[in-house]
Amino acid sequence: MSHFSHGRDFAVEPHPVDLTARPDLAAALDAVNRDLAATLPEAGPMRLMCTPSDDEDIPDQFHAALPDGRRHGGVTDPAAFGIAEAAQETVQAVLWQVWPVCLEHRTGVHADAGANDRAVWWCRAGEGHQLCEVGELAQTLPGRQRRALRRKEREREG
Ligand SMILES: [Zn+2]
Numbered sequence: 001m002s003h004f005s006h007g008r009d010f011a012v013e014p015h016p017v018d019l020t021a022r023p024d025l026a027a028a029l030d031a032v033n034r035d036l037a038a039t040l041p042e043a044g045p046m047r048l049m050c051t052p053s054d055d056e057d058i059p060d061q062f063h064a065a066l067p068d069g070r071r072h073g074g075v076t077d078p079a080a081f082g083i084a085e086a087a088q089e090t091v092q093a094v095l096w097q098v099w100p101v102c103l104e105h106r107t108g109v110h111a112d113a114g115a116n117d118r119a120v121w122w123c124r125a126g127e128g129h130q131l132c133e134v135g136e137l138a139q140t141l142p143g144r145q146r147r148a149l150r151r152k153e154r155e156r157e158g
Contacts, residue, residue, distance in 0.1 A: 014049040014063055014071075017078075028083045028119065031135025032064070035121075036087070038138035038149055040099050043091050048083060062086060070094045081119035084111035084134045102131050103140065 019026040029048050036044030043066060051061040051074070062078040064086035065071040072093035075082040088111060091099045098108040105125035111134065114120030119134040132140050138149055 012051055012054065014051040014061075014065075017048040017050045017062070019048065025078055025083065028079070028081075028134070029064075031119065031133075032084050032087045034135045035084075035100060035137035038141065039101075040091065040095075040097065043087075043095055043097070043099070046087055046090070048078060048086075064090045066090060066094060080113055080117055081111040081134065084119050084121075100131070100137055103142070 017025060019029065025048060029046070033045040036046065046064045046066060049063045049065050049071060051063065053060050059076040061074040061076060062082065063071040063074040064083060071090050073086065073089035075086045078086065088099060091097050100109055100121055101107065102109050102121075102123040102125060105123055107123065107125050109121040109123045109131050112120055112122040114122075114130055114133065121131040121134060121137065123129050123131050131137075138146060141149065
């Protein structure tokens with residue numbers, strides 16, 4: 001007897017999400033990857049994966065996978081700040097990194113919905129403040145780091 005016989009989800013492999021059909025998710029993933037490139041380049045670019053549910057009462061699970069395929073956890077709603085949340089889970093559980101960080105308070109920040117439901121990084125220190133929109137993390141870096149990053153980008157573009 002196999003213990004797999006009781007598991008309903010072992011055979012369901014995650015597959016890459018077709019982003020051509022979901023430009024909103026493509027944009028959200030791009031934003032997260034921009035932030036990774038700026039502050040944690042070894043973790044990106046990430047890919048969006050989906051584990052479909054075979055039960056209509058259980059939603060599909062979306063995961064953010066590292067370039068080598070490793071991933072952890074997932075979200076049921078990848079829209080808005082869902083992908084950012086999924087990326088954080090993977091970074092935390094697989095790479096053991098707190099990401100991203102508010103440099104002012106030296107603490108990890110959280111994906112959340114900001115004004116107009118845009119995805120933002122929210123710092124809970126003190127009274128709480130919005131660090132930036134997801135995708136704009138480079139703007140929060142000190143000038144020297146930001147300039148080095150721009151230099152690297154220019155080199156990549158050739
Ligand atoms: Zn802060």
